[in-house]
Amino acid sequence: MGGHFQKSIxxxxxxxxxxxxxxxxxxxKYKEYRVFNLDALTYAGxxxxxxDIEHESNxxxxxxxxxxxxxxxxxxxxxxxxxxIHLAAESHVDRSITDPLSxxxxxxxGTVNLLNASLKLAKQNPNFKFYHISTxxxxxxxxxxxxxxxxxxYSPNSxxxxxxxxxDHFVRAYGETYGLPYMISNCSNNxxxxxxxxxxxxxxxxxxxxxxxxxxxxxxxxxxxWLYVIDHAMAxxxxxxxxxxxxxxxxxxxxxxxxxxxxxxxxxVMDKKLDRANGSSEKLITFVKDRPGHxxxxxxxxxxxxxxxxWEPTVTFEQGLGQTIDWYLANQEWLDHVTSGDYRExxxxxxxx
Ligand code: NAD
Ligand code: TYD
Numbered sequence: 001m002g003g004h005f006q007k008s009i010x011x012x013x014x015x016x017x018x019x020x021x022x023x024x025x026x027x028x029k030y031k032e033y034r035v036f037n038l039d040a041l042t043y044a045g046x047x048x049x050x051x052d053i054e055h056e057s058n059x060x061x062x063x064x065x066x067x068x069x070x071x072x073x074x075x076x077x078x079x080x081x082x083x084x085i086h087l088a089a090e091s092h093v094d095r096s097i098t099d100p101l102s103x104x105x106x107x108x109x110g111t112v113n114l115l116n117a118s119l120k121l122a123k124q125n126p127n128f129k130f131y132h133i134s135t136x137x138x139x140x141x142x143x144x145x146x147x148x149x150x151x152x153x154y155s156p157n158s159x160x161x162x163x164x165x166x167x168d169h170f171v172r173a174y175g176e177t178y179g180l181p182y183m184i185s186n187c188s189n190n191x192x193x194x195x196x197x198x199x200x201x202x203x204x205x206x207x208x209x210x211x212x213x214x215x216x217x218x219x220x221x222x223x224x225x226w227l228y229v230i231d232h233a234m235a236x237x238x239x240x241x242x243x244x245x246x247x248x249x250x251x252x253x254x255x256x257x258x259x260x261x262x263x264x265x266x267x268x269v270m271d272k273k274l275d276r277a278n279g280s281s282e283k284l285i286t287f288v289k290d291r292p293g294h295x296x297x298x299x300x301x302x303x304x305x306x307x308x309x310x311w312e313p314t315v316t317f318e319q320g321l322g323q324t325i326d327w328y329l330a331n332q333e334w335l336d337h338v339t340s341g342d343y344r345e346x347x348x349x350x351x352x353x
Contacts, residue, residue: 005034005058010081012038012066012114013088015045017195018133021233022085023050027059029237034058036079039088040065046338049194066110076117082125084118085240086111087133089164092198096160097292107163108170115174122180130182131240132171136225136250137161138186141295148186149301150248157293175246183243185235187251188300192229192320193327196338200224201321204263205328206335208270208281218290220260223297227253228320231313238309249309252300255317266321273325 007030014023014037026035035058039045053059064071066088088110090096090103115130122128139148140155154169156162174180191199197206204214235251243249257265267281274281305311315323328335 006032007082008034008036008079010036010038010076010079010084012084012086013045015039015041015047015049015061016087016091017044017049017192018190018229018232018236019087020049020194021192021229022087022236023059024053025233025237027053027056031058034060036060036062036081038062038064038066038075042090044091044196046194046196046334048334048337066113067105069113069116072113072117076121080124081121082127083129083131083240084114085131085133085236086114089167090160093137093158093160094198094291096158096163100159100163103159103163104166107160108166111167112170115170115180119174119178119180128181129240129245130171130174130180131236131243132168132182132184133236134168134184134186135161135164136186136188136252136298136300137295138165138168139298142297142299144297147299147301148250148252150186150250150304157295181245183239183245183247183249185239185243185249185251185305186300187232187235188225188227188253188298190227190229190232192324193331194334195229197335200259200262201226201266201324202328204266205270205325206339208267208274208284209328209332209335212284213286214263214267214281214284215286215288216259216263217288217294219287220258220263221296222259222294223256223299224259224262225252225299226255226257226262226317226320227251227313228315228317228323231315231320234314235305235311238311239305242309244308249305250300250302251305251311252302253313253317254300254302255313256297256299257317266325269321269325273329 013019096103118130139152156165175182191201195202197203270281
């Protein structure tokens with residue numbers, strides 16, 4: 001099987017939020033590639049995200065854990081990938097505060113496992129490349145002004161960002177020490193369809209639909225730079241194909257919003273879409289205890305990827321937010337499924353090996 005494919009690509013974490021958009025893009029756009037999606041299907045992974053492409057002949061799902069060294073070695077030996085796009089991770093800051101070790105396991109040990117297996121393939125294939133997907137949170141927090149660039153010093157503040165910073169360093173070290181061809185990109189906050197309702201935007205959309213409180217941390221005076229997930233998937237496609245080995249690219253939306261302003265906008269749009277009286281969603285806003293170590297502001301200078309690779313976001317925040325809300329309103333079954341443990345267990349059992 002697979003003899004007619006020109007290349008095979010491994011995408012890790014493809015059942016998650018960003019990964020599913022990357023898998024869809026590669027499967028649909030590159031029929032000549034065989035696309036493997038390797039995912040452990042944790043609470044954040046859901047194969048329902050890929051219902052529309054799961055029967056494509058160039059798509060293969062492999063259920064497995066990147067921290068399982070033997071399994072990873074066997075999978076790499078069997079499939080001889082030409083490249084890896086690594087997205088599998090524990091991804092939520094709040095969870096990292098209550099359970100840092102699982103972030104070290106998946107984000108650090110899991111990444112090093114993949115790097116070791118990749119080295120073997122890179123020895124046999126001079127065109128092999130390892131592309132690591134990371135976050136702007138590795139740079140720490142900005143004050144009221146300034147932007148993160150590729151040269152900003154690493155200064156992670158949360159267990160999540162510390163684990164991602166560590167994995168970035170390992171990727172770079174494998175390039176320097178063993179000559180592994182790699183790229184890294186550090187992206188700002190994503191939003192869009194299929195994001196698990198624990199991050200700010202999907203959590204608040206879900207809570208507004210269900211008439212539940214909207215827990216704004218502190219006074220909501222924190223700033224994030226928001227990027228529509230499909231624009232991120234386009235950037236990943238570009239970096240994978242055109243990026244230079246050994247380089248880092250920052251990806252951002254040129255779109256800073258204070259949390260409280262974003263939440264107020266979201267409430268207004270939701271009132272309209274749900275045909276509720278203006279101001280009803282805003283009444284759900286509840287100011288709660290702040291997150292410990294809360295980073296004040298993130299903002300990305302994305303001029304390198306723009307100048308060198310010609311990438312720019314294609315969707316404005318208003319468009320992206322509207323499309324995101326429409327998707328959640330049309331996919332309330334998806335919301336019910338991902339928040340129900342039984343459903344996740346069902347999917348996990350189907351793919352037990
Ligand atoms: P997500 O939490 O939605 O998905 C993560 C996926 O990884 C899930 O499908 C999960 O099942 C899988 N996974 C977790 N542990 C695994 C393991 N041990 N073995 C195999 N699979 C495992 O995350 P996301 O928001 O889509 O983020 C994807 C990547 O992008 C992460 O590396 C994250 O750090 C990075 N990133 C995310 C954002 C963002 O705003 N969400 C921004 C910048 C970078
Ligand atoms: P989040 O979506 O968790 O992403 P990150 O922490 O990686 O930036 O949070 C985005 C911002 O929203 C951040 O400043 C924390 C804030 N926030 C709340 O105020 N309430 C919430 O319930 C959540 C999940 C986040």
